[in-house]
Amino acid sequence: MMELLHSLRVDCIPPTRTQQQDIRVAVSRDKLGVARAKIYNKRVSQSNWLQFLAQHRPDEVFDGAVCFLADLEWPWRREDRKRTRIDCLRIPRETGVDGDNVAKGLLDAAFNAQWIANDARVAGLILTKWWGHNPGVSLAMYRM
DSSP states (O other), rough: OOOEEEEEEOSOOOOOOOOOHHHEEEEEEOOEEEEEEEEOOOOOHHHHHHHHTTTTSSSSSSSSEEEEEEEEEEOOOOOOOOHHHOOSEEEOOOOSSOHHHHHHEEEHHHHTSSBBSSSGGGGEEEEEEESSSEEEEEEEEEOO
16 A cells, blocks of 8 residues: 655646757758867756746655656646547647657656655656646655
């Protein structure tokens, strides 16, 4: 049996940027024609999650094996028909944001926002992505 340590629900539009998208490489050539690469790493996605999680920090930093449940719901797209919206409360989001990249940014931010003492102690993770009526982020952290 898992014990609930902390949970929250925030009505918002979840961040769509991932850490993979934050890394940019600019290539330019000098006067001799030699290519020079410059890497820009803005970490926009991590700061979005960090700001979000820091506002809802638990009272204590947990040091132990945990399981995260993250439920992300974006508002319906314009191309979704009204019939689809009426028949379905929500449908899976299969495009756009990679779940593994979202999970990595979320767990890094959970560590930096002092939800958990070590992100290597996350033993379980369930991440769901949806299009639906009630956009928002629901997070729950359980002791394993």
